[in-house]
Amino acid sequence: MLKKILPTAKEYIEEIIEPTDHVVDATCGNGHDSQFLSSLVPKGTVYSFDIQKDAILKAKETYPAPNIHFIQDGHENVDQYIQENIKAAIFNLGYLPGGNKSITTIPETTVTALNKLFTLLSVGGRIAIVVYHGHESGKIERDQLINELSKWPQDTCQVLEYKYINQKNHAPFLLLIEKSA
Secondary structure: OOOOHHHHHHHHHHOOOOOOOEEEEOOOOOOHHHHHHHHHOOOOEEEEEEOOHHHHHHHHHHOOOOOEEEEEOOHHHHHHOOOOOEEEEEEEOOEOOOOOOOOEOOHHHHHHHHHHHHHHEEEEEEEEEEEOOOOHHHHHHHHHHHHHHOOOOOOOEEEEEEOOOOOOOOOOEEEEEEEOO
16 A cells, blocks of 8 residues: 555655664654654654744653754754754644644745755755645745755755645645765
8 A cells, every 4th residue: 555645754764764863853843753753763863943932842741852852943044053964854844733824834944944954964865855735835835845856956866756646736745855976
């Protein structure tokens, strides 16, 4: 059976991770992806970003793993917190489930974060971006991400788009970047 989008994103990350790697949850939200990454890197580090204080506090309380560094800041500022190479990053774009739907990820900061994370990414490392575009800002972000990533050179990375074509137009899809040089 074909897997849903988020489990597929996680599988692509899981297959390259070693226990000592450094990884990034670029959109902490409720902390589920941070916890997933933490389980993969018990001797490594998870950097988990969110602009919303409530999200960070809830995630810390729900997943108090010692290897997760919760950072209340935008993912576009990753370079202020991370100096070492990372092996993987994951984004769940959109808004915080159960939170204020007017607070969403925005294309400008997401593209900035992607460029900075790609610079930090080890060769063979991956960035998984789950795009939820069933709301107006999500559609704008989707279009700008596809436009941006379609320009990235194939000699430095491979970019995969994984989606179901028989789903509603706003069904989430996955963009996966793998650094090749």
